[in-house]
């Protein structure tokens with residue numbers, strides 16, 4: 001499969017987080033909609049208010065099943081607005097959906113909702129996770145522990161925090177200062193809270209120095225973690241430079257060394273992905289805004305196979321801008 005294909009042409013879905021549960025691929029996307037809010041740097045135009053779940057049992061020939069609405073803003077007791085990129089983890093017979101949502105003070109928090117099935121419905125907890133902030137949770141299981149990677153700058157509000165504490169006012173670094181990092185945290189045994197203080201996911205260049213804020217490859221949002229041949233691959237979006245990049249490390253906390261670009265810019269401002277192995281092949285799930293004529297808040301899910309070389313380097317996918 002060397003050509004990207006759209007997964008669900010009949011509605012706008014973005015930020016696909018994909019896992020294998022019960023032998024099938026389950027896709028947990030954001031559900032884009034036209035709410036009439038004008039585009040701005042705060043991302044107010046991404047005004048989503050529910051999630052659907054999708055499944056498929058064969059990427060190349062399978063039918064995509066839409067399991068319908070599994071969680072809505074109106075059912076979340078602490079909700080303000082904007083359900084952004086979610087993800088799901090499995091433990092001891094239960095599925096846990098993690099979602100970023102602005103609370104009633106317009107601050108992004110991360111919430112949890114629980115189901116007995118991978119396809120929901122998911123029942124939200126009464127409060128957001130204690131100490132949670134920012135957006136884009138990604139769940140990764142390794143040696144029996146569940147890790148959450150999260151965070152995003154600009155509209156994702158990560159620049160409002162340092163060392164897990166809210167600042168008096170947001171600070172983006174200067175271009176020659178180290179970039180703001182994604183965060184990683186082990187979850188508590190019951191999966192409902194952080195099990196420790198979140199730590200920085202530091203990305204180093206080939207000389208061992210942290211990537212700088214002015215680097216076009218620095219972290220912006222859309223954290224994803226996967227493991228290939230015993231190595232940990234941290235991948236992410238560079239936001240305003242529109243790339244999906246990756247860095248590798250020896251353990252889930254890093255540090256990670258920058259390796260390269262996985263996906264060059266697609267149509268639409270955002271780019272966001274997940275990487276998963278299924279039936280012996282590796283796939284990149286992502287989105288673009290081609291079907292909506294470039295409207296960046298109306299995105300469509302796609303999938304393409306990825307390839308590694310003998311050194312474990314991922315071959316860059318380019319030329320999907322049209």
Ligand code: FUB
Pocket residue numbers: 014015030046084085135136152221222270271272
């Ligand atoms: O879908 C809303 C936001 O757009 C996501 O949380 C970001 O990663 C970007 O894709």
